[in-house]
Amino acid sequence: MGGVRGRDLFADGRFRLLFLARTISVLAAAFGPVALAFGVLDLPGAGATTLTIVLTAQTVPQIALMVFGGVVADRISRTRLMLTAELASAAAFFGLAAMFVTRHAPVWGIGLLAAVTGIALALYYPALTGVVPEIVRDEHLQTANGVLRLGVNCARLLGMAAAGGAVALVGAGWALGVNGVGLVVSAALLAALRPTPGTNRGRTSMVSDLREGWREFASRRWLWVIVLQFSFVIAAMQAGFGVLGPVVAKADLGGAPAWSTILVGQGLGTMAGVFVAIRLRPRRPLLVATSMVFAVALPITLLGIGAPVYVVALGAFVTGAAFDVFGVMWETTMQREIPREALSRVAAYDGLGSFMFGPLGLLAAAPLADAVGAHHALLLCAALIALVTVGALAVPEVRNLRAPTRVVDDRAVAPG
Known part of the structure; x- marks a missing residue:
């Protein structure tokens, strides 16, 4: 791995704790998502309407408060904020578990606790983006982001494989309890991580911090060009993978098993993409x-032209x-280029802008399918x-931004 190897990073106890916690x-x-939906x-x-209400209660505060989470993360210790968010989310999942186990689960109560998990995510993710460069040296950021993604991808695939079986075996309530237990373990690991210092911005107002x-x-x-690009990319992905893809898979490819094959292909691709991203030094x-x-347009195109399922799965791979190569390089570039005292707020604006059209993609999918098929x-x-990606590449600042020489030239980076 260019410049620093994964095992060199794991020699650092602080990175090891962050990796395990994440x-x-x-x-x-x-x-959580599987257990909550079936519960x-x-x-x-x-x-479907009941589930929509609950998911909306979870998603709206997550998006609405993302920028607020970025402000808080730039004012106080980011690791402590992540710990607090994990404990708040764990408490909410334990509450949801108790509701489903006891069969006393009013929709308003489920929605309220789901909203707490959304608020916790709005606090957690901007802090996570900002905490990595506080632990890892600049020239090792790309490898560190790749290693963190590798752990995330493995955990997500394993969790998705186990979640359905857990719900079927022990019920949604107990599966939600497993979610809560895992978050408590993560919080304990974050507590062992020496707190990162806050930026002591107490003399400025929240509004001033937002403006800055x-x-x-x-x-x-x-930065804002690529965020604008992704606002459309995410909307198209939500429509393509969230609604239209399953519709075509059910009608033409054999239903749920075919769609699962495509999603597994994409999951395996993320594993391969991490190793590529760690080694690339453009x-x-x-x-x-x-x-x-x-x-990203490849499997959507293949579905659209009626390709066989194995071809679509290869495209999804x-x-x-590619998506993980983009993700690692994007996170690393932000962490190198944005001042650390503002990094969490900028990451929050990034998240808000990138996902702002996602719900519109979901809403537009069905009418669009009815209109044109x-x-x-x-x-x-x-x-x-493809169109918005061409537009982003047409911007000179996107094409010409250069990485620091010490990062590109591996010989200038001392391993470890």
């Missing part, structure tokens, strides 16, 4: 990273690999991804 958190969190649908009289974060975000053209990281986004709708989604 991996265990994702492993536990994989149980709600098993309630007397519940249906926005200035840092808006002043970098490469002089123009955003040129390489943004070019990877073209691959390429997408998974699911296959043509998928091709339109793929065309949108």
